[in-house]
Amino acid sequence: MKRSVSAHLTLNLHADADLIFSIAVAKGVDATETFTITSEGAELEAHEIAGRHGTRLHRLTGPPGRMTIDYSAEVIGSADPAPVDELDLIEYRRPSRYCESDTLFSTARSEFAGVRGKDLLDAVSSWVGAHLSYVPGASQPTDGAVATMLARQGVCRDYAHLVVAILRALDVPARLVSVYAPGLSPMDFHAVAEAYIEDAWHVVDATTLAPRGSLLRIATGQDASETAFLSQHWAQVDLLSINVTAVVDSLPTDDLAQLTQLR
CATH class of the missing domain: 3.10.620.30 (C8orf32 fold)
Structure with missing residues (x-):
């Protein structure tokens, strides 16, 4: 299975803000990805924080003004079943x-x-x-x-x-x-x-x-x-636009009579 996904966000920050994004695919899959954050024409870099169950958070301090976030990933195959703790x-x-x-x-x-x-x-x-x-x-x-x-x-x-x-x-x-x-x-x-x-x-x-x-x-x-795909602190942040895409090479039929694990 080949899945291609993307997320494009446009924000307006009223002052310096602590931003945490949760839009990257979780760990455990074979993914090729890009993650770009731009503020008023200048590229910024977020640092990654490992969350629970493979969750990947990306955090940065954003300056006032317009910010764009572009994430894309191509995933080949499936993840192992979720572990039990x-x-x-x-x-x-x-x-x-x-x-x-x-x-x-x-x-x-x-x-x-x-x-x-x-x-x-x-x-x-x-x-x-x-x-x-x-x-x-x-x-x-x-x-x-x-x-x-x-x-x-x-x-x-x-x-x-x-x-x-x-x-x-x-x-x-x-x-x-x-x-x-x-x-x-x-x-x-x-x-x-x-x-x-x-x-x-x-x-x-x-x-x-x-x-x-x-x-x-x-x-x-x-x-x-x-x-949540976005958490913010310190300042007001307006979500101006959001565009999400997700496609798969062959859309499966969902047999509701069967149990299905998230892979």
Whole structure:
């Protein structure tokens, strides 16, 4: 499998800002890539920080003015399945900022009593997909799983947060993954859930907007607070434009009857 991805961002910095980007593909794949940051015509260099689960962060202090960020990667083949760590299996069953599994405990137990394993992943994915409407711009950056369930609408990260929160309420370790998603329309960064059953991590995407077999991992964490494509501190930063591309040499058919690992 050959996947080609890119991200182009244009920012306006009101003053010196501490910027952290999470747009590079995660470690573990054979990738040829470029990463260029330019501010008012001058090229800047970010330093790379290793995050959890292969996440790669790029950090720099940006000066005031217009900044462009261009990232591209060509990935050949697939990564090994995500490794399993005992601490992860503890941590990813806990409530988090955007995945309030403790608040949704009663709902989860009522809706999915007695369902286990793959049947549970299928049931939760179908339930979330049926209860939510995909509406770009409908949710706020501060909305978590509870707000999403009440509003009954959102975007990919909202779907993923609700899936993760429900699974955690049922004692299934679950986490959020930001990905490049060949086949996604409209094209953008995408977010999916990853759940631990049958001794491995498996993708759950209640939006069903892109085939799971083509997804390419960027960042992995408790929720969107750990997987955001851009974090800024010290100053106001305006996102003027964003353009994401993701293509694969042969778009796979997604057999929803099968468990799928993020590779």
